[in-house]
Amino acid sequence: MQNFSLLKKEFLKKWIKGLQICSPSSDQNMGIMERKNAIKLSADLAMAFTRKGRTSWSRAVIAKASRNNNDMTLIKKASKQSLYRSKRISKRSRNVRRSLRSAKVSSSHRVLPNLIAKRLVRKRTQVLKRLVPGGEQCLDELTLMRETLDYIISLRAQIDVMRCLAKASAHDQLVNGK
Template identity: 40%
Template sequence: MAPAFKRELLKNLLLGLRARTEACSFDAMGIHERKLSIKLSADVAMAAARGVAGGRARWPTAIMAAAAAASSGNPRTCKVARSRCKRVVRRCVDAKRMRRRGCCAAARSAAATTSSEVARRMVRRRTMALRKMIPGGDAAGDEAALLREAMDYVVHLRAQVDVLRRVSAAVQTSTVVLRYVHVLCSCCIV
């Protein structure tokens, strides 16, 4: 990934985190809220940096739209996170019920299906799963466009992870240095 993209991503990330800190102090947030806030800031920073770079990718627009919808209601993301968690739990319970009901029917129809039908169904399921994973993936017209979108998204996610690792290392290093300076200062005072 180009260094210019990483620089733009870092700049946008720091600006986003500063804006979130001004809106609601990190000290007032719980750990889960902090995590969501950092994740949202990182995703928006990545989408904004990708938008500056240009291209035909749909995922930056989808991320920005989702972030705008999430932040329009409440500056703190706690309620959004709770409703999202409830949806995930409901989906898991519903999936278990469907598996129990469909078990016998699937066994009966398995003998009647051909290998090409099974392969087609498997491809369709995986395509639907990929559409759900990629922001804006549902807008991709065909499988080729979806794969291009997924590859672009994954490349930029890798760059985001690299930038976040470097930020984390820098913060940890500065924290260690501050502790060392604090210990030195306390020794000098005594």
């Protein structure tokens, strides 16, 4: 639990620096979408740099952000200040029924249960590789599982920090009557 608290503190420090870079105070005319994108980009980069490039997913997130010309300035500044970016999970895994339907088991020719299980594991592994940034580079399932667990822990820390900030902001608004 101690390490998780340290991870959250490190993420918060890097995220604040990233927000300062992404949305300078001189640009008051930012729209809602620009502001949302700046917050997401800075949070993702902060989490990636918190992991210090020790994981495939963090390197993949930074590489993806560096491909976007708009994000290059931020990444150059962020790398000097050790920022990070994590990728948002955008897809859900397929359900078992869909996988079983694709197996096309006929009544005259039964497929052995272990073949169905292997096929399901293979399909779910492919889906997981697409969900986790840098998952495509994982050569074996054990490495993929380690990367996935580290990514989940990092996302959880990010959520906890954002939730605390949202609660503090709501409390501040109630107290100050804004």
